[in-house]
Amino acid sequence: MQHYDYIVVGGGSAGCTITCRLVEAGKRVLLLEDGPPDNSPFIHMPATFIKVIGSERSVIYHSEPQASAAGRRMHVPQGRTLGGGSSINAMVYIRGTAADYDDWAAQGCTGWGWEQVLPAFKKAENHMRLSGPYHGTEGPLRVSDTRYRHPLSLAFVKAAQECGLPYNDDFNGPVQQGSGFFHTTTFNGQRGSTAATYLAAVRQRDNLQVRTGCYVEKLLWQGRRAVGVAWRTADGQHHQAHAGAEVILCAGALSTPKILLLSGVGPAAQLREQGIEVLHDAPEVGQNYQDHLEVSVYGRCREPISLLGQERGFKALRNGLQWQLLRSGLLTSNVVESGGFACTDGGSRPDIQFHVLPVLVGDVEREPLPGHGISINPCLLRPKSRGSVSLASADVRAPLRFVSGALSHEDDVAGLLRGVKLARRILRAASLQQVISEELLPSPATQASDALLIEHIRSHAKTVYHPVGTCRMGSDAAAVVNPRLQVNGVEGLRICDASIMPSIISGNTNAPVIMIAERCADFILQA
Numbered sequence: 095m096q097h098y099d100y101i102v103v104g105g106g107s108a109g110c111t112i113t114c115r116l117v118e119a120g121k122r123v124l125l126l127e128d129g130p131p132d133n134s135p136f137i138h139m140p141a142t143f144i145k146v147i148g149s150e151r152s153v154i155y156h157s158e159p160q161a162s163a164a165g166r167r168m169h170v171p172q173g174r175t176l177g178g179g180s181s182i183n184a185m186v187y188i189r190g191t192a193a194d195y196d197d198w199a200a201q202g203c204t205g206w207g208w209e210q211v212l213p214a215f216k217k218a219e220n221h222m223r224l225s226g227p228y229h230g231t232e233g234p235l236r237v238s239d240t241r242y243r244h245p246l247s248l249a250f251v252k253a254a255q256e257c258g259l260p261y262n263d264d265f266n267g268p269v270q271q272g273s274g275f276f277h278t279t280t281f282n283g284q285r286g287s288t289a290a291t292y293l294a295a296v297r298q299r300d301n302l303q304v305r306t307g308c309y310v311e312k313l314l315w316q317g318r319r320a321v322g323v324a325w326r327t328a329d330g331q332h333h334q335a336h337a338g339a340e341v342i343l344c345a346g347a348l349s350t351p352k353i354l355l356l357s358g359v360g361p362a363a364q365l366r367e368q369g370i371e372v373l374h375d376a377p378e379v380g381q382n383y384q385d386h387l388e389v390s391v392y393g394r395c396r397e398p399i400s401l402l403g404q405e406r407g408f409k410a411l412r413n414g415l416q417w418q419l420l421r422s423g424l425l426t427s428n429v430v431e432s433g434g435f436a437c438t439d440g441g442s443r444p445d446i447q448f449h450v451l452p453v454l455v456g457d458v459e460r461e462p463l464p465g466h467g468i469s470i471n472p473c474l475l476r477p478k479s480r481g482s483v484s485l486a487s488a489d490v491r492a493p494l495r496f497v498s499g500a501l502s503h504e505d506d507v508a509g510l511l512r513g514v515k516l517a518r519r520i521l522r523a524a525s526l527q528q529v530i531s532e533e534l535l536p537s538p539a540t541q542a543s544d545a546l547l548i549e550h551i552r553s554h555a556k557t558v559y560h561p562v563g564t565c566r567m568g569s570d571a572a573a574v575v576n577p578r579l580q581v582n583g584v585e586g587l588r589i590c591d592a593s594i595m596p597s598i599i600s601g602n603t604n605a606p607v608i609m610i611a612e613r614c615a616d617f618i619l620q621a
């Protein structure tokens with residue numbers, strides 16, 4: 095049995111962040127990560143992250159067939175390497191809005207309002223050109239403009255302005271609404287994951303042990319206190335380590351609840367059904383699952399210019415060399431270069447985010463459409479649908495039973511309908527019409543009626559890869575963690591990842607998860 099102060103389970107966005115802060119403070123930390131190291135070149139070249147999805151450095155969770163999504167399964171990839179999601183994501187740096195966090199506070203997350211979380215966002219951030227009340231310049235997390243902007247992205251930004259979405263240079267400033275280019279978690283033309291930033295800063299310290307290829311199966315208890323973890327390595331060997339202070343679960347919204355359930359913390363009836371001894375009856379573990387969904391609107395472009403169509407033969411070699419030698423050119427693109435936020439529900443708080451890709455993008459379920467084009471993806475920001483994860487078996491390697499709940503709330507379908515209609519208007523605006531020859535999907539036939547478009551939405555909506563909420567934070571007894579992220583009903587255990595969000599924020603989730611980890615480190619170190 096090895097002994098540490100803290101054991102961090104999962105070396106993802108949150109895991110690398112909190113590890114860094116604890117190690118800097120002189121604590122002895124063991125970081126255990128299931129996946130391999132982040133040493134694939136496709137992680138570090140921003141434009142090639144799509145190649146990592148489906149590789150051994152990702153894991154794809156498949157939901158049960160969802161009746162409200164035309165009987166389809168939702169396929170949710172997650173990072174499985176150092177850096178986790180921050181090593182395979184699209185690098186879009188978005189925090190959400192002040193109202194999101196004020197909503198958290200109103201839901202019982204005392205101390206998590208905007209005024210309290212903004213300092214943690216700033217502490218994390220090292221922005222290349224913005225400072226002042228909204229931005230940090232000295233944190234580990236490098237935030238930059240990308241070095242490459244594709245003509246189709248530029249055309250989208252202009253077309254969106256022609257449809258009433260004003261140019262916005264900073265979606266993380268006082269106003270979220272508008273269209274423009276995303277700031278990205280990149281630096282010097284390469285990905286700035288939490289492994290490449292936070293973890294890299296402390297990797298050589300003697301008080302840190304980082305182990306990859308370690309799948310944590312269970313927590314070890316002494317009475318009701320978590321005192322360590324048990325894991326298995328790829329060769330089938332079992333190992334254990336002891337945490338003198340705390341165990342911190344950072345395995346993400348689809349894995350953290352599984353570890354809790356297998357360790358006897360969860361809905362008592364579910365645990366007994368699987369023959370697991372109940373340590374603490376926590377009915378909400380695995381409940382409250384939320385994710386962002388989007389529906390692609392595709393247009394074919396007049397010239398063969400889309401971003402990823404250029405990566406073969408001589409052009410691929412040239413792009414590769416340019417990146418290797420100069421860290422410039424097309425491979426520095428994060429692909430999702432441009433986008434925007436729109437209010438389509440009559441309110442003043444954006445309810446739709448556009449992710450725009452200068453390529454006809456596919457997904458886990460579908461091959462991309464052939465040829466060249468643009469994908470304008472409207473995403474509903476505050477979905478009301480809820481899902482859950484639960485144990486299908488007590489076998490640690492068995493997949494969870496995953497009900498995503500996609501589109502089970504009618505308001506979500508109505509929201510996406512408004513988003514798709516606005517995306518189509520933008521596709522037809524003058525600046526995009528100069529480069530787009532035809533609309534591909536949804537098919538022009540769906541113009542005829544909302545019913546046809548809704549059918550399309552139910553059969554094509556896909557995840558934006560933002561699962562959250564399965565270990566809800568709150569002040570009530572049913573919450574899985576309290577506002578200091580301690581697991582209710584037991585001792586020595588915190589959760590620090592996307593699973594603690596009581597409700598999904600209005601935007602991409604990586605920066606908010608890093609903020610959560612910064613705050614968790616503060617709670618621990620200031621205690």
Ligand SMILES: Cc1cc2nc3c(=O)[nH]c(=O)nc-3n(C[C@H](O)[C@H](O)[C@H](O)COP(=O)(O)OP(=O)(O)OC[C@H]3O[C@@H](n4cnc5c(N)ncnc54)[C@H](O)[C@@H]3O)c2cc1C
Pocket residue numbers: 103104105106107108109126127128129147171172173174175176177178179180182183184185186187188308309310311344345346347349350353558559560561590591592593602603604605607
């Ligand atoms: C393809 C993709 C694109 C995305 N694009 C963006 C984007 O552009 N911008 C943005 O803000 N957000 C984006 N996101 C979302 C964002 O990256 C995630 O919300 C964030 O990374 C979640 O952080 P986390 O710490 O909760 O979990 P993760 O970063 O997923 O970390 C969990 C880690 O725990 C490990 N783990 C799991 N189970 C175990 C176990 N039993 N034992 C040991 N280790 C374990 C995993 O391997 C993983 O490394 C994207 C996500 C994906 C997958």
